[in-house]
Amino acid sequence: xxxxxxxxxxxxxxxxxxxxxxxxxxxxxxxxxxxxxxxxxxxxxxxxxxxxxxxxxxxxxxxxxxxxxxxxxxxxxxxxxxxxxxxxxxxxxxxxxxxxxxxxxxxxxxxxxxxxxxxxxxxxxxxxxxxxxxxxxxxxxxxxxxxxxxxxxxxxxxxxxxxxxxxxxxxxxxxxxxxxxxxxxxxxxxxxxxxxxxxxxxxxxxxxxxxxxxxxxxxxxxxxxxxxxxxxxxxxxxxxxxxxxxxxxx
Numbered sequence: 001x002x003x004x005x006x007x008x009x010x011x012x013x014x015x016x017x018x019x020x021x022x023x024x025x026x027x028x029x030x031x032x033x034x035x036x037x038x039x040x041x042x043x044x045x046x047x048x049x050x051x052x053x054x055x056x057x058x059x060x061x062x063x064x065x066x067x068x069x070x071x072x073x074x075x076x077x078x079x080x081x082x083x084x085x086x087x088x089x090x091x092x093x094x095x096x097x098x099x100x101x102x103x104x105x106x107x108x109x110x111x112x113x114x115x116x117x118x119x120x121x122x123x124x125x126x127x128x129x130x131x132x133x134x135x136x137x138x139x140x141x142x143x144x145x146x147x148x149x150x151x152x153x154x155x156x157x158x159x160x161x162x163x164x165x166x167x168x169x170x171x172x173x174x175x176x177x178x179x180x181x182x183x184x185x186x187x188x189x190x191x192x193x194x195x196x197x198x199x200x201x202x203x204x205x206x207x208x209x210x211x212x213x214x215x216x217x218x219x220x221x222x223x224x225x226x227x228x229x230x231x232x233x234x235x236x237x238x239x240x241x242x243x244x245x246x247x248x249x250x
Contacts, residue, residue: 027070029182029230033189035062035088035222046200048214053154053204055094055214060106062088064224070119078119080133086111088222092147094154096204103149107156109198109218112140117169127178131187133171140164141197153205158198158218165220167193173226185228193220 037059046057066084073079088109095102117135124130141160148155173187197220201213 027230029068031228033064033224048216050214055202060089084113105149107147114138129175137167182232183230187226
């Protein structure tokens with residue numbers, strides 16, 4: 001996967017070159033994002049059927065965890081990138097067309113993301129900021145995911161459409177900044193792939209190779225609640241009351 005390495009090196013090089021050319025700082029952080037099901041962005045449950053099986057696929061709560069690198073241009077503008085692992089969870093309600101058999105079970109999809117976003121800050125108080133982010137994400141899709149129903153009457157699988165895809169990102173939130181304890185962030189994000197990310201397939205009685213497959217496409221959109229923490233920058237002498245840096249005398 002040499003092209004993935006090249007892309008990763010390019011993103012890191014972009015951060016390094018920006019940091020060296022701007023009079024700003026580079027911050028490192030971590031984030032956790034629960035994925036929130038939302039019909040307004042996901043659409044109605046995905047339906048699939050044939051002469052053998054019918055199924056409904058509903059998005060469930062998922063999770064995303066990652067590391068962030070933020071390069072500050074000015075007090076108002078920053079560039080942010082990093083790497084995230086995202087787990088999408090789906091509930092399948094499958095039914096046999098001919099037999100009185102039905103089961104509910106889950107299928108998870110894991111993807112890896114390299115986001116690149118521009119941030120704009122609005123300062124409310126000395127420590128409280130409002131952030132607005134917009135950008136895109138390179139998404140990497142591992143191999144096929146497979147899940148069997150509890151009684152092994154149904155099998156579901158997700159077949160990626162491509163190795164890599166691109167998504168649009170938008171985010172808004174609030175950040176509380178301290179010099180000694182770091183930055184604390186709470187916000188919400190919208191992640192929208194430019195096209196569907198996978199083909200969901202359901203089969204009845206998986207031990208029969210001749211069973212027809214019901215399938216449909218999964219959009220991959222999700223809404224998240226974002227919890228972020230950025231580690232403190234290099235230690236400086238600060239005013240104990242305001243936590244503002246103490247400037248030396250000339």
